[in-house]
Amino acid sequence: MTSATATEVNVPLLDLKAQYAALRAEIEPVVREVMESQYFIGGPKVEELEKATASYCRAKHAIGCANGSDAIVLALQALDIGPGDEVVIPTFTFFATAGSVHRLGARPVFVDVDPVTYNICPRSVEQAFGCHKKIKAVMPVHLFGQSADMDAIMGIAKAHGLKVVEDCAQAIGTEDVHGRRVGTIGDVGTYSFFPSKNLGGFGDGGIVVTGHDGLAARLKRLRNHGMEPKYFHHEIGMNSRLDALQAAVLSIKLRHLDAWSAARQRNAAWYDRFLTDAGATDSRTPVDAGGLPIRFPAAAPKGARHIYNQYVVRVPAAIRDKVRDELAARKIGTEIYYPLSLHQQKCFEFLGYRTGVFPHSERAAGEVIAVPIYPELAPRQLQHVGESLVEIVRKLA
Numbered sequence: 001m002t003s004a005t006a007t008e009v010n011v012p013l014l015d016l017k018a019q020y021a022a023l024r025a026e027i028e029p030v031v032r033e034v035m036e037s038q039y040f041i042g043g044p045k046v047e048e049l050e051k052a053t054a055s056y057c058r059a060k061h062a063i064g065c066a067n068g069s070d071a072i073v074l075a076l077q078a079l080d081i082g083p084g085d086e087v088v089i090p091t092f093t094f095f096a097t098a099g100s101v102h103r104l105g106a107r108p109v110f111v112d113v114d115p116v117t118y119n120i121c122p123r124s125v126e127q128a129f130g131c132h133k134k135i136k137a138v139m140p141v142h143l144f145g146q147s148a149d150m151d152a153i154m155g156i157a158k159a160h161g162l163k164v165v166e167d168c169a170q171a172i173g174t175e176d177v178h179g180r181r182v183g184t185i186g187d188v189g190t191y192s193f194f195p196s197k198n199l200g201g202f203g204d205g206g207i208v209v210t211g212h213d214g215l216a217a218r219l220k221r222l223r224n225h226g227m228e229p230k231y232f233h234h235e236i237g238m239n240s241r242l243d244a245l246q247a248a249v250l251s252i253k254l255r256h257l258d259a260w261s262a263a264r265q266r267n268a269a270w271y272d273r274f275l276t277d278a279g280a281t282d283s284r285t286p287v288d289a290g291g292l293p294i295r296f297p298a299a300a301p302k303g304a305r306h307i308y309n310q311y312v313v314r315v316p317a318a319i320r321d322k323v324r325d326e327l328a329a330r331k332i333g334t335e336i337y338y339p340l341s342l343h344q345q346k347c348f349e350f351l352g353y354r355t356g357v358f359p360h361s362e363r364a365a366g367e368v369i370a371v372p373i374y375p376e377l378a379p380r381q382l383q384h385v386g387e388s389l390v391e392i393v394r395k396l397a
């Protein structure tokens with residue numbers, strides 16, 4: 001691999017144009033097919049995607065819907081979560097995990113994350129029962145494409161009689177330490193087809209998976225105003241249908257998903273090696289514990305499958321934003337997932353959490369930075385990101 005200079009290589013955080021260029025010949029005919037059919041909502045293309053996704057996720061049922069946020073609302077509603085109920089969720093995640101709980105009139109109960117994986121901390125879940133008496137469900141999020149500790153979560157759920165919704169928005173094809181596909185371990189799994197996900201549509205989309213026949217039937221009704229048959233409404237659901245154009249595109253893309261995940265894993269392994277050689281260590285060591293202050297993601301445990309929706313490194317909070325600016329000056333795209341934990345968000349002030357209560361999440365929010373990991377990255381682009389990151393951190397730290 002040859003060294004690249006700062007000016008010659010442009011590395012966006014994600015390059016969907018490169019993906020589209022490779023798939024154009026496959027995608028354009030199916031889009032035309034939908035346009036010729038003028039069948040836009042539901043129908044055979046949606047059913048085909050639901051079948052293929054269920055099989056890919058090794059789930060009995062998959063029910064398409066409008067986006068990953070609605071997928072969570074539908075899952076919680078199908079499990080009878082509503083006003084007066086509490087749902088335990090990690091505070092370090094995308095907003096939708098918590099917003100969906102609130103939309104049903106239930107109360108999010110935030111807990112801290114594990115500082116190494118950024119996934120929900122089982123001990124913190126246990127502690128939540130000390131002051132919350134109405135917890136009905138727990139919602140692990142498989143953040144950045146890595147499985148949460150599902151053995152521990154399922155153990156807690158069993159002991160307390162909780163429902164389990166897995167937020168798999170960032171984790172399609174992810175497996176836990178036993179090789180179980182996420183989304184099939186709890187009661188319901190929810191996915192997003194937002195364009196930046198590993199399987200992304202040409203717009204919004206989502207899907208819910210479950211192994212329970214009764215829940216699947218209810219989810220199908222709920223996504224369509226609780227209606228069955230036409231104009232007879234069993235309960236109040238919503239309009240959250242998946243459209244045929246999205247389904248047609250996603251069915252084509254699904255065929256490539258394993259190859260893309262493998263390419264993301266190769267890119268992650270390249271960064272791991274490069275950063276190790278430069279003197280960095282993985283996220284098991286705090287960033288202020290010595291050596292080059294870059295922490296790359298610790299390897300997934302044996303047996304697990306990490307699909308690297310994001311490759312998130314940590315640098316000292318004092319220089320994080322400056323590192324990002326300097327990477328941008330070298331035409332390297334980055335993002336901060338997430339700069340503020342949910343218990344500290346203005347809209348959740350009414351829940352009464354203080355800053356300082358979830359130290360691992362709060363610290364991660366100050367130190368994390370996601371760098372490009374998408375499958376189409378060329379070797380010289382990886383080299384440019386790796387070299388730039390190391391050079392910039394060495395200079396600023």
Ligand SMILES: Cc1ncc(COP(=O)(O)O)c(C=O)c1O
Binds near residue numbers: 093167191192
């Ligand atoms: C963890 C998590 N949950 C839920 C969602 C919501 O998905 P959508 O954007 O499709 O509504 C996202 C998407 O960004 C996510 O990352």
